[in-house]
Amino acid sequence: MLEVAGLQAHYGPSQALFDISLQVGAGQVVTLLGRNGMGKTTTISAIMGIVKPSAGSIRLEGQELAGMPSHRIANLGLGLVPEGRQIFPNLTARENLVATASNHLDQPDPWTEERVYALFPELAERTSSMGNLLSGGEQQMLAIGRALMTNPRLLILDEATEGLAPLVRAKIWQALAQIRDTGLSILVVDKNLHDLMRLADRHVVIQRGETVWQGTSAELEADVVARERFLGL
Numbered sequence: 561m562l563e564v565a566g567l568q569a570h571y572g573p574s575q576a577l578f579d580i581s582l583q584v585g586a587g588q589v590v591t592l593l594g595r596n597g598m599g600k601t602t603t604i605s606a607i608m609g610i611v612k613p614s615a616g617s618i619r620l621e622g623q624e625l626a627g628m629p630s631h632r633i634a635n636l637g638l639g640l641v642p643e644g645r646q647i648f649p650n651l652t653a654r655e656n657l658v659a660t661a662s663n664h665l666d667q668p669d670p671w672t673e674e675r676v677y678a679l680f681p682e683l684a685e686r687t688s689s690m691g692n693l694l695s696g697g698e699q700q701m702l703a704i705g706r707a708l709m710t711n712p713r714l715l716i717l718d719e720a721t722e723g724l725a726p727l728v729r730a731k732i733w734q735a736l737a738q739i740r741d742t743g744l745s746i747l748v749v750d751k752n753l754h755d756l757m758r759l760a761d762r763h764v765v766i767q768r769g770e771t772v773w774q775g776t777s778a779e780l781e782a783d784v785v786a787r788e789r790f791l792g793l
């Protein structure tokens with residue numbers, strides 16, 4: 561479904577990505593792991609076309625995305641839940657959900673407000689609350705719901721549970737498991753590896769802008785050296 565190979569990216573003269581390769585198969589949950597500042601957000605930004613890749617390829621079901629403007633990439637089926645949630649503060653929860661809703665790919669059984677509220681019953685209680693008045697957890701649920709309402713083929717989450725209480729975090733993981741069960745592919749950046757071990761099929765570890773390890777949850781569990789060396793865990 562998504563194949564990234566030899567991806568490089570720069571911020572002005574400074575190179576942030578040197579050689580990123582990763583694959584997300586249809587219906588798979590894949591994590592992107594690495595210590596702070598190693599290039600996880602930049603990798604996601606390059607996939608989404610927010611940062612222009614300077615080399616390498618990013619293919620979605622065979623179609624090259626590198627060099628495309630980000631709105632076209634989004635229309636081809638990549639749904640982003642950005643770091644920091646980026647909820648529209650002056651729109652209500654409901655308006656946030658519908659503002660960017662679409663079904664460009666004519667997906668059967670598309671996501672609707674009702675389906676999002678069934679996934680996150682907390683949001684159903686808050687439909688007329690302004691975005692900036694929602695709690696961190698509600699904002700995160702809304703950011704996920706908003707991305708789902710674009711009916712993507714691949715959902716990408718950057719630090720989806722950052723700053724959330726354990727109980728709220730558990731709700732988010734539970735929802736992601738439900739989303740995975742609908743067959744949607746998911747690429748997720750998060751620091752809570754323990755929670756992700758159960759949810760994810762594969763893990764990709766990056767260090768200083770390079771992919772340095774890839775494998776399954778069982779392989780990562782068994783590879784104490786890689787965990788210590790690349791993740792400090």
Ligand SMILES: Nc1ncnc2c1ncn2[C@@H]1O[C@H](COP(=O)(O)OP(=O)(O)OP(=O)(O)O)[C@@H](O)[C@H]1O
Pocket residue numbers: 571574576594595596597598599600601602603
């Ligand atoms: N807008 C920017 N301009 C210049 N350099 C940047 C910019 N954003 C990130 N960088 C640099 O690129 C490198 C990778 O950063 P990135 O944010 O992708 O890492 P990360 O793995 O997502 O880290 P974190 O977990 O802290 O978010 C770092 O050296 C960072 O300083």
